[in-house]
Amino acid sequence: MPAAGSPLLLVVDDEPSNVEVLCDLLEALDYRTVGAGSGEAALAAAGERRPDLVLLDVMMPGMDGYEVCRRLRADPRTAGIPVVFVTALSGNDDKVKGIEAGGDDFLTKPFSRPVLVARIRSLLRMKEAQERLAESYRRLKALEELKDDLTRMVVHDLKSPLTGILGSLELVLDGDAGPLAPEQRRLLDDARERGVDVLRMADNLLDLSRLEESSVRLQPRDLDVARLLREVAGEWHVRAEREGVRLAVEGPAGVGVRADEGMLRRVLANLIGNAVRHGGPGVAVRVSAVPAEGGVKVSVADTGRGVPETEHEAIFRKYGRADAGGTSSGLGLTFCKLAVEAHGGRIWVQSRAGEGAIFHFVLPPRPPEPATASASA
Template structure:
């Protein structure tokens, strides 16, 4: 027999047939509360009128698209923790990163199978209430994202537990204008309430009660995973230090002495609710980071598989060409450069998970010795071949016997490929790109200079993620990853630019002391 599910799911897509197809799948899974919207704006109207437990939205829609809808959901009080799945045919890294930055829970690439959609939506809903993505806070907002706490406090509920009705009425009259009030005349009733539908955000608990006193109630609350984080404030006429200490040791956050003073009670309740909400927001953000990391790693693994197959085919083709006796030396040189570039691309694909680990602070460098001079020479030739009609790449050095570096060869290869390609794209047609390699103070240094200037609008944010200018298909991650890769090897990457002189990028990496 089918088990019906109570979650309210909102499907947002401008194509009626696609919405109906998703609705049919969800209905077969037992979902009955399915709402539909043909646009982001229509979705907003629905979400303002009724509670929604999950949003499944297409990205590309006229008017308000799926990403804009996601931004609204994550910044609107009351909807910020709703699980959100984006559906799109765009699998580019910049799109995925943008969705993750704004707090998407899951990201499904079209076309997808019914089985894959079923697995993802069920997994998403199983995690509901655990993962609560939040966008990165704006500079003008507090770190913990507390701008809407006053509104949240007014929606908070306070459970007052006391065996004396008069005491409950006094406390309730002080707090009822600001909070939703629940009451219990015994410890047992209080425990029933906290396990009911409306879990209180804070408990005011009398100590002296028959059958089950406040200490025992508090002990049981703190022993239960479902209730252990609810702040408890004791209300009692027992104000001796030992009594206060006993309550605090059991996990209470504060003590209010009877008869309660209205101003003090309001201040204590407000203070602890703010702290409780702040900690919950912080915990949600931490869990969001972990979930985003999981989602990004899953997407990266899919992309690695999809990209490595055609590159492997290119490598096999170049290997066959290189052993062809009819190939001229020049043709073999060009083919070898193509093979080297394909190898480097495969290496960069494998590095995508390293980038994620660097961003989350979990990357571990395993340095090796490699020839930075030979690497620069090879990548310079590859870039020259790709831009042979546009620029000339000229390489010089300070005359050292060798330029052996101590770091990660793959990361360094990626840095130089990015920097030289960017320089070639930015340089005026017919100009030179000057590369100079030198050794000083146990550091290898490469300067790459081109005659183009970085636009004024992005100079201060040149190494920031997604910053780009003048490139139709630019993602704005090349310089960002290059700087991250350099610093991961205990090196550095700096930029200087001038409208008259041009732009110089300086990369430094540690030298291998055993050789130099």
């Protein structure tokens, strides 16, 4: 008598004697068995009993084995059950049909008992490994979602006191608390800028989650990209001078695109900010926009330390960072990638270590419909 926890095998054949012989053989090997004499009965037994493996005859009246296998694969409850065709058919065309129907193996009658047993054991081991892998993935996914939820909660809670700190710094810098010595003003200016950097990173993280979940929508409007470049670059002009970075904007007026302005500003601010913060004294940063493919191509080039070619994909991944130069905070470039892709565009980097970097992104004339995301919502 097979043990209660041993694998359950479904034997399907329209000849009762064939079912009986196979079941006796398998039970002697400590497998539990259940028999079915037709395709319809096989589908019902598979849905109810969820066997670990199916031994399936092909030539049956009504629904043949190929159709049974196709229906097993189409049902999420039974899609992962290994199927072995056991049949008198031996032609290559028959085997091809079995593979196309979703079968995992094909045994021709009369079959060798050791071969049958070896293939059953192999498929059961593979099924067990796949189930362990799927369970590990589910647990990892749950942990990842928990981590993201906790991170969003912490970041959201930190934004309120951080905003208060920045407001207090603004009041002091405006002279509301009395005159400041030059060195005091320099230190407070630096503290404010670092605080703004942290606030941007917090916004990036929160918006990343929304973009990943596609839970917000684009709010597109017609934009003059050259004007937008000048405005965003202007916001970094003082910081660039303080860091010893030469910042220039190029591009003809009238380069237009239909896009979410708030999101596009954030993309530009991330790219320009990375170049200014990580470039170092003497680095030149050039921002440009040109018509391309009916839309617009924007480039942010710098003469800094560059990005090794092996890191070109990693820096766009969440928490990714180039080994040489610390190009990304690990969030900004991921936000840029998701934001550009939400518009139906693409973003990439041209760079080698020690030779500077050029970040390009291309936007189509208008975002795809239906629109899916917005950082400004």
